[in-house]
Amino acid sequence: MPGAESDSSSSLLTPYNGLVRVRVGGLLVRKGAILLAAHRGLLPNGATFWSPPGGGWAFGESLKQALVREFQEETGLAVRVGRQLHLHEFRRDALQALEIFFEVTAEDDTATPRLGHDPEHSPDNQLLSELAWLTPRQLLALPPAHVHPILRGLLSTDDVFVPQVLLST
Numbered sequence: 001m002p003g004a005e006s007d008s009s010s011s012l013l014t015p016y017n018g019l020v021r022v023r024v025g026g027l028l029v030r031k032g033a034i035l036l037a038a039h040r041g042l043l044p045n046g047a048t049f050w051s052p053p054g055g056g057w058a059f060g061e062s063l064k065q066a067l068v069r070e071f072q073e074e075t076g077l078a079v080r081v082g083r084q085l086h087l088h089e090f091r092r093d094a095l096q097a098l099e100i101f102f103e104v105t106a107e108d109d110t111a112t113p114r115l116g117h118d119p120e121h122s123p124d125n126q127l128l129s130e131l132a133w134l135t136p137r138q139l140l141a142l143p144p145a146h147v148h149p150i151l152r153g154l155l156s157t158d159d160v161f162v163p164q165v166l167l168s169t
Contacts, residue, residue: 022100031133050146052151053070073116078108086150087166115130136156150166
């Protein structure tokens with residue numbers, strides 16, 4: 001989750017202001033590319049921010065159950081959750097999150113993802129704007145601020161499977 005911006009889309013982040021949020025995310029790799037979700041309202045000037053599908057951990061769920069639910073909501077895919085790979089601490093302005101990323105595999109690896117929704121937002125005010133399979137080369141071509149920190153500098157999809165902890169300072 002990048003920092004808030006000053007344009008009108010910053011209102012999309014209001015439900016998350018002043019809260020410590022625990023998020024789960026899934027890294028799904030297929031044919032040398034990673035399935036990513038484009039988010040709007042997170043960067044200035046309407047720029048797109050690319051991040052692995054995922055979302056908030058709800059009371060009563062295990063982390064893995066939350067990720068299965070979030071993947072279904074955002075991509076329409078049924079997934080199996082594997083090992084935990086990355087821990088990312090984010091803090092900026094009124095936003096704070098602890099993100100836990102897992103390896104995921106699709107139940108049906110021929111299924112086509114479809115753009116889903118964020119239930120926290122109304123249908124006409126969604127953060128999610130697109131799903132795409134992006135290669136490390138495509139990610140490197142984007143401005144670093146447009147790519148989730150765990151995906152910056154990837155040279156190979158194998159790199160996503162090297163566990164890391166990124167803590168803010």
